[in-house]
Every structure is written in structure tokens, then in C-alpha cells.
Amino acid sequence: MSVLEAMRMAMHGVAANRMRSLLTMLGITIGVAAVIILVAVGHGSAVAVQKNIEGLGTNVVTIQPGGFGFGRGSGGAQSSFTQLTTKDVKALQDPSATPDIKSVTPVVNGSVTATFGSASYTPNQFIGTTPSYAEARKSPVSAGEFITQQDETAHSRVVVLGQTVVTNLFGSQSPLGQTIKLNGIGFEVVGVLAPKGTNGIQDQDDIAIAPLTTTQSLITGVTGGLGQIIIEAKSSHQVDAAEAEATSILTPGHSSNGTANFRVLNQASLLQTTASTNQVFTVLLAAVAAISLLVGGIGVMNIMLVTVTERTREIGIRKAVGARRSDILAQFLSESVLLSVFGGAVGVAAGLLGSRFKIVGVQPAVEPYSVALALAVGIAVGLFFGIYPANRAASLRPIDALRYE
Amino acid sequence: MSGERRRPTLFLRNVSKSYGQGEIAVHALREIDLVIDRGDFVAVMGSSGSGKSTLMNVLGCLDVPTTGRYYLDGIDVAELDDYELAYVRNRKIGFVFQSFNLVPRTSALHNVELPLIYARVPRRERREQAIAALDAVGLANRMEHLPNELSGGQQQRVAIARAIVTAPALVLADEPTGNLDTASTVEIMQILSDLHASGRTIVVITHEAEVADRAQRVIHLVDGGIESDRRTGAAPPVTPRFAHDDSAEAISA
Numbered sequence: 001m002s003v004l005e006a007m008r009m010a011m012h013g014v015a016a017n018r019m020r021s022l023l024t025m026l027g028i029t030i031g032v033a034a035v036i037i038l039v040a041v042g043h044g045s046a047v048a049v050q051k052n053i054e055g056l057g058t059n060v061v062t063i064q065p066g067g068f069g070f071g072r073g074s075g076g077a078q079s080s081f082t083q084l085t086t087k088d089v090k091a092l093q094d095p096s097a098t099p100d101i102k103s104v105t106p107v108v109n110g111s112v113t114a115t116f117g118s119a120s121y122t123p124n125q126f127i128g129t130t131p132s133y134a135e136a137r138k139s140p141v142s143a144g145e146f147i148t149q150q151d152e153t154a155h156s157r158v159v160v161l162g163q164t165v166v167t168n169l170f171g172s173q174s175p176l177g178q179t180i181k182l183n184g185i186g187f188e189v190v191g192v193l194a195p196k197g198t199n200g201i202q203d204q205d206d207i208a209i210a211p212l213t214t215t216q217s218l219i220t221g222v223t224g225g226l227g228q229i230i231i232e233a234k235s236s237h238q239v240d241a242a243e244a245e246a247t248s249i250l251t252p253g254h255s256s257n258g259t260a261n262f263r264v265l266n267q268a269s270l271l272q273t274t275a276s277t278n279q280v281f282t283v284l285l286a287a288v289a290a291i292s293l294l295v296g297g298i299g300v301m302n303i304m305l306v307t308v309t310e311r312t313r314e315i316g317i318r319k320a321v322g323a324r325r326s327d328i329l330a331q332f333l334s335e336s337v338l339l340s341v342f343g344g345a346v347g348v349a350a351g352l353l354g355s356r357f358k359i360v361g362v363q364p365a366v367e368p369y370s371v372a373l374a375l376a377v378g379i380a381v382g383l384f385f386g387i388y389p390a391n392r393a394a395s396l397r398p399i400d401a402l403r404y405e
Numbered sequence: 406m407s408g409e410r411r412r413p414t415l416f417l418r419n420v421s422k423s424y425g426q427g428e429i430a431v432h433a434l435r436e437i438d439l440v441i442d443r444g445d446f447v448a449v450m451g452s453s454g455s456g457k458s459t460l461m462n463v464l465g466c467l468d469v470p471t472t473g474r475y476y477l478d479g480i481d482v483a484e485l486d487d488y489e490l491a492y493v494r495n496r497k498i499g500f501v502f503q504s505f506n507l508v509p510r511t512s513a514l515h516n517v518e519l520p521l522i523y524a525r526v527p528r529r530e531r532r533e534q535a536i537a538a539l540d541a542v543g544l545a546n547r548m549e550h551l552p553n554e555l556s557g558g559q560q561q562r563v564a565i566a567r568a569i570v571t572a573p574a575l576v577l578a579d580e581p582t583g584n585l586d587t588a589s590t591v592e593i594m595q596i597l598s599d600l601h602a603s604g605r606t607i608v609v610i611t612h613e614a615e616v617a618d619r620a621q622r623v624i625h626l627v628d629g630g631i632e633s634d635r636r637t638g639a640a641p642p643v644t645p646r647f648a649h650d651d652s653a654e655a656i657s658a
Contacts, residue, residue, distance in 0.1 A: 005522055016510050317506045320467060321520040321567065322495020325487055398494075399468040402506070 003330075010334035013307070014342075024303045025343035028378050031293030032347025033354060035374035038289045040355040040364030042282030047365050049278065053271045059102075059236050060136055061243045062265040063229040063250065083225030084254075084262065091249050092231065098245045100238040101231055103132040106212055109227035110220045112182040114169060114208065121168040123161075124206035126182075127227070128215020136232040139209075144176045144191035151211045157218075160191040162205035182208070185218055239268050286370075293374070296343070297381030304336045304389035315393050316401025325394045332390035333383070340382025344375045413476075414575055414606045415441040415464060420473035422459050422629075433459040434470070435629040441608065443574070444641035446601040448617040449610045451626035457610045460626065461579045464608060465500050466493050477575075495523050499568030501578040505560040507552040513539065513563045514548040520571045538566040542596055558589025565596055569605075576600055578609040582616060594619050606641075 014021045065084050084106075091097070092104045108128045114121050133139065134146045141160060151158050159182065166175050175189040187210065196204040216222045233242035243266055254261045308315070315328055348371055355364040422434040433456045441447055451457045462468035463475060466482055475482045477493065485493065494500075507516045517535040526534065539545050542562040552560055561581060568576055578597065582590040590613070598619055601607045609620065617623050621638030624631060 002525075012511070313506070314508050317508055318519065318523075319491070320465070320494060320500050320506070322491050322523040322571070324491040324523065327491075327523055399462055402467065402502075 003334075006327075006330040006334040007338070009331045010338045013311075013331070013335045014338055017307075020303060021339060024299055024339050025346065027296030027299035028293070028340045028343030028382065029296075029347040029350060031289065031296035031381075032344045032374040032378045033351040034289035034292045035286060035377075036348065036351025036366065036370050037354045037359070037364060038285035039282060039370035040351075040366045041359050041362050042278065042285045043367050044365040045362045046275065046278035046282065048362060049274050050271065053267060053274065058267050058271065059233045059239055060267045061231045061233065061239060061246060062267070063231065063246060064227070064263045064265065065225060066261065066263060084229055084250075085225060088250060088253070089226070089229060092229065092246055097249060098242070100233055100241040100245060102234045103136055103232045105130055105132045105136050105230040105232070106226045107133070107228045107230060108212060108215055108220050108224065110215060112208065112219060114165065114180050114182050116169040116175075116178065116180040119169045121165060123165045123208045124202060126208045126210075126215075126219075128210050128212040128220065130212050132232070133209070133230070136230045139196070140194050141191035142194040143174075144189070146191055147209065147211045152213050155213045155217055156211060157185065157187045157214055158190045158211065159187040160193060160209040161189055162193045162207040163195045164203055164206040165208055166192055182210070183219060236268070239266065289374075290377070293377060293381060296378075297340070297385045300336050300339055300382050301385035301389060303339075304332065304386055305392070307335070308332060308389045308393040311393075312396065312401050312404040315396055316398050316404065319396070319398035319401060328396075329390050329394040332393050333386045336386025336390065337379060337382045340378050340386075343382075344378035347378065348375055413440045414443045414445075414478060415439065415608075416476040416479075417463075418474045418476075420463065420470045420475060422456075422463060422468070422471050432629050434463070436473070437629075437631060439624075439631065441606065442641050443606055444601075444604055446598075446607045446619070446621045446638070446641075447609070448620035448623045449608065449626060450612055450617055450623060451632075452612070455626040456629040457626055458579055459629075461577055461608070461610055465498055465577045466490050467500075491523070495520055496571050497573050497575060499565075499571070499573040499576040501561070501564050501568050501576065501581045503580040503583040505552070505557070505564045505584075507560055507563055507567075509552055512549050512551060513544060513555065513566075516552070516563055517567045517570050520567060524571055534570055535566075538570040539563070541569070542566045556589070557585050558592055561585060561589070561593055562596065565593070565600075569600060573605075575606045575608070578607070580610050580612075582611065582613065590616070 063084065086106060089104050089106045092101065106129065110126045110128065112123070112126045114123060127133075129147075130152060131147055131149055134141070140146070144160070146160055147156075147158060150156070159180065161169075161175060169175065169180060170178070175192060178189050179186045180189060181187070193205065193207065193209075198204065210219075216224070229246075231242055231246050233239040243264055247260070247264060250262055251260055315323075318328060351371070351374070352366060355366045357364075417437050417439040420434055420437045420439075421432065423430045423432045425431055435456075437460065449457050449460065459468065463470050466477070466485075469483065477497065482490070482493070507513075508519065514532075514535055517538050518531050521531040521534060536545065536548065539548055542565050544559060544562050544566065547555060547559060547563075550559075552563070555563065561584075565576075565581075568578075576597070581597070582593050585593065594616055597607055597609060607620075609616065611617055618637075621640070622634070622636050625633040
């Protein structure tokens with residue numbers, strides 16, 4: 001019997017019991033769609049995290065005060081050793097000691113309430129820093145200009161605002177050249193940062209940036225120490241070398257009992273860690289989806305067994321008029337493959353459609369291989385789970401099949 | 406193919422069929438010796454449980470005897486494998502059942518096409534042959550009807566069309582009129598008589614005397630053995646008019 005003939009018979013069989021066929025297909029559909037969507041979610045979240053980390057700058061090493069087991073709670077007042085100071089920044093900026101470092105950017109964190117006219121807003125982040133911040137953190141301005149070296153030297157009262165702060169204080173008005181009050185002190189708005197969106201944890205546009213010198217003298221005070229030092233390496237290969245140089249310079253002044261009192265965060269290694277974490281996450285999701293595909297396959301087998309039992313007499317008739325073993329096998333195998341192909345095709349459509357929507361805050365990114373894999377596995381499942389029922393039908397002796405009531 | 410002398414189509418030697426084993430064994434057939442010639446019209450009669458149907462299933466290659474030999478056109482059926490048996494059932498034998506045994510939810514035409522599908526006949530030819538067979542039983546106007554839309558007599562005519570569509574030399578009918586009213590019985594028997602007249606070998610199981618009257622030879626079975634074997638009509642002609650059968654070569658090839 002030709003494949004076409006077997007398919008025609010199978011189609012007839014599938015159509016003869018529409019409701020049952022639809023429900024059986026649904027099992028495969030859900031399985032295939034689940035594989036596609038869950039892999040897309042895993043991949044999508046990996047892409048998002050990667051983008052966030054890259055947004056922080058991949059050639060960047062961040063140094064923060066506070067060592068392991070030397071917290072504020074353990075020994076009363078925080079040791080002055082743990083503070084990072086502008087002296088450390090100067091030491092790191094020495095080109096002969098740090099050939100792999102391109103720029104060193106000190107950052108102080110403060111907290112201010114900004115007012116403009118009657119509007120008042122408290123930015124999530126307020127920092128004082130130097131001009132190199134814009135490049136190291138990949139935070140260029142979209143209008144106006146970033147703080148300059150001149151502003152630093154002159155302790156200028158200027159501020160660069162993130163988009164969220166602008167919206168809250170000015171609405172649709174242009175903020176450039178306007179003067180806002182930070183904790184009651186007047187600052188001129190010189191620039192607006194290009195929007196970055198959320199990094200998954202906080203709104204990166206909810207920020208105000210002022211010169212380091214101005215911030216220290218007017219807002220945080222000069223003795224407070226730096227919140228962090230951002231070190232940018234000259235290239236992505238030199239990140240590890242830059243990290244080593246910074247560590248060796250800072251360690252003598254910032255350690256007690258041989259333990260460093262500062263932490264070094266390497267963006268590249270962070271990227272690697274999250275990438276591998278995400279891979280585990282994606283594999284787990286795919287495994288869950290694969291189980292549902294397997295369950296769908298068992299559903300196909302179950303229905304095919306019912307079908308074979310129900311149509312035992314028909315099988316007897318077919319054998320009595322000359323059907324061979326292989327003819328019966330082909331007919332029932334085609335039927336189960338047909339169910340899984342239809343189910344799989346609908347599943348692919350549903351999966352692609354479902355991947356267009358945000359799922360738990362993640363924009364899924366469809367992996368082409370997952371579509372091919374899910375469809376292939378779906379069809380293979382139909383074939384595999386169809387073999388047993390089809391074989392059972394084909395092995396029936398005609399006289400037993402005809403006598404079956 | 407000689408055709409010069411009378412050649413048996415069916416030859417049973419010492420055939421027994423029993424179900425179960427030992428004390429509880431049921432002997433459906435006991436040491437049957439039977440020769441049926443090409444072109445004969447044989448009625449097999451007997452009460453319920455006399456082994457008629459078992460004999461029919463053995464003749465139709467649907468069941469195998471426990472002991473003894475069954476030769477169909479000179480070939481020992483026991484030596485055929487699954488594939489060859491399917492071929493024999495497809496080309497050499499047309500089977501008509503008491504309960505019609507049409508495939509449900511499938512049109513009359515498609516039911517008749519079924520043996521041709523398994524015979525690998527191309528689609529167009531298959532359709533033509535099936536229509537011709539349905540026409541021969543007077544159902545050309547009911548081709549697209551489903552079995553449950555046809556009367557019992559019509560269903561049985563579809564079944565006969567299916568049995569003869571591959572032009573087998575042997576037609577076996579297991580109580581073909583058992584479920585039918587008198588009018589339909591007459592119709593069906595007329596069709597079988599016509600098939601016989603065209604040269605086919607017909608074996609029909611029945612317990613109705615009117616049906617047996619149409620046959621040329623009546624065999625009575627009692628308790629799985631042949632009680633009587635009478636010739637009631639003319640013996641089949643020495644040279645069969647229906648000399649279509651060259652499938653013996655095809656099988657042994």
C-alpha cells in the first residue's frame with residue numbers, strides 16, 4: 001500500500017472521531033508549544049540580563065568598600081581603613097603603575113530631594129562623580145552636555161538628570177538651563193541622560209549626577225569616603241590585568257589581618273556567571289516542557305490503543321479481503337503520526353504566538369532550534385508511541401479479529 | 406494450465422479442527438475429506454454447532470486446521486506465509502458473511518474498493534472496477550451511501566460486490582441470507598446463481614432448504630463430520646468457462 005493510500009485511510013480514521021482526535025492532538029500541541037515558549041523565556045531572560053550587564057560596561061571593574069567579615073555591625077564604628085578615598089583614586093590614576101587602566105572614576109552616593117517651582121521629587125540615585133563616568137558606565141547625554149573637568153575644578157553647581165527625574169520635575173518642559181534646588185541648594189541643569197530603561201531591579205533613568213567636588217562640599221561632606229571606584233580597562237582582554245593592578249595598589253592600605261577590606265566586581269566574570277546560570281535555567285525549563293511533550297505522546301498511544309480495540313472487527317474485515325500485516329501497520333502508524341504532526345504544527349503556531357507576549361516580565365526570544373526540535377520530537381513521539389498499538393492491530397489473526405464483539 | 410480434465414479447486418484431506426486441549430477440547434471438525442471441483446455450486450447444511458462456519462473459515466484461509474491438509478488450487482495452504490495468505494484472500498477468494506461485515510462510516514463504493522486497494526490497483530482503475538461490481542449487484546445508484554443508510558439486503562449486495570471485485574474464482578458465503586427477509590433472500594440467491602453461471606465456484610452455508618435447492622450439490626454436516634453428500638444438479642462442466650485463474654503461478658513465483 002502506498003504512503004498516500006495509508007495517509008488517506010488514516011485521515012479518514014482521524015476524521016471519523018473528531019472530538020477524540022482533537023483532544024489527542026491537544027496533548028502534543030501543548031507539549032510542543034511549551035517547549036518553544038519555555039525555551040524562549042529562558043533565552044529571553046538570558047538576553048535581557050546580558051544586555052543589562054553590558055550596559056554597565058563590559059571593560060569595567062567596580063571597587064566597593066567593605067570586606068568580608070568586616071561589616072559595620074561587627075566592630076562598632078567602621079574602620080577608616082575600609083573607606084575608599086580620592087587618594088586611592090590618585091594612586092590608581094598613576095599610568096606607570098597601572099598600564100592597563102584607561103580611566104578611574106570615583107563615585108559618591110548621596111540622597112537629595114529635588115524641587116523645581118512647586119514640583120518636588122526624590123531621585124532614587126544621586127551621585128557625585130567625574131566626567132569619565134559617562135563613558136565607563138555607558139551613560140551618554142541625549143541633550144545638553146555631561147559634567148566637565150572645568151565643573152570639577154570650579155565646584156560648579158551643575159546637575160545632569162535622568163529621564164525619569166526630568167519627567168517628574170518638568171513634565172514636558174525642557175529642563176536645560178533651568179535651575180532646580182537639591183536639598184535647598186540651587187543647581188543648573190546642563191544635560192539630560194539618554195534613557196536606559198530598567199535593569200530588572202531598578203529604573204536606571206531615576207538618577208541625578210553632579211560633579212564630585214560639588215557633591216562632597218555641598219551634600220555628602222568631604223570625610224564620607226567614596227561609594228565606589230569604577231575602573232575601565234583599555235580593552236576587554238586587559239580587564240583581568242587592570243583588576244590585578246588595582247588590587248595590588250589598594251591592598252596595602254586597605255586590609256586587616258591579611259583580609260582585604262574592599263570588594264572587586266568584575267563585569268566580565270559576572271557576565272560569565274549569569275550566562276551559565278541562565279543556561280541551567282533554560283535547560284530546566286526545557287526539561288519540564290519535554291515532560292509535557294512525553295505525556296502528550298502517551299496520550300496518543302492511549303487513544304491509538306482504544307482505536308485499535310474499537311476497530312478490531314474492521315481490522316478483521318480488512319484482513320479477510322486481503323490486507324497484509326504491513327498494510328494494517330502502515331494505516332495505524334500513519335494515523336498516530338498524523339495526529340502528532342497536526343498537533344505539532346498547531347503547537348508551533350501557538351508557541352510562536354505565545355512568545356510574542358511578555359511572560360513574567362521577560363520578553364521571550366524564540367530560538368529557531370527549539371522550534372525544529374519540538375516539532376521533530378513531537379512527530380517522533382507519535383511514531384514511537386504509535387508503533388505498539390499499530391503492531392498490535394497488525395498482528396491480529398483475521399478470524400479472531402472478525403469474531404471480536 | 407491444463408483444463409482438460411476436472412481439476413479440484415478445493416481439496417481437504419483428513420482435516421480436523423479442535424479448540425482447547427485434553428478433556429475440555431471441542432472438536433469442531435472431525436477428519437473431513439472433501440473435494441470441490443472448479444465451477445461447482447455447493448451448499449453446506451447442518452444444525453448450529455455442526456462445524457459449518459469452522460469449515461468455511463478454513464476454506465477461506467481465515468483459520469488453519471489443527472491437523473490434516475488443505476490444498477487450494479493444488480497448493481498446500483499450511484505452507485503459505487502471512488504475506489501469501491493475504492494474497493490468496495485478496496485474489497482467489499471472495500468472502501460473504503452473514504453479518505455483512507462492511508467497514509462502518511465508509512461509503513459503499515469505498516467498501517468495494519477495499520480489496521483493490523490491497524491489490525495495489527491504481528486509483529482510477531480501482532474506481533471503475535468497483536463501480537462495475539456495484540452495478541453487477543444492482544446498486545450503482547447507492548454508491549455514496551454509508552452502510553447504515555442501506556437496508557440489510559442492500560448491504561449484503563455491497564458485500565457481494567466487494568467479494569467479486571477482484572474476480573476470484575471461488576466465492577464463499579457464510580449464511581449470506583441468514584439476516585435477510587424473503588424478498589432479499591431471493592435477490593441474493595439470484596446473484597449467487599448468476600455468479601455460478603459465469604463460471605465461479607460457489608460454496609454457501611445455509612440452513613434454509615430453498616437456498617440449498619439452488620445448489621448442485623448439498624453436503625450435510627453433523628458434529629463436525631460429513632453425514633451426507635448428494636449431487637442435486639448437473640456436475641460442473643469439464644472445461645470451466647471461467648478460466649481467469651492464473652494466480653497459482655503468481656503465488657509460487
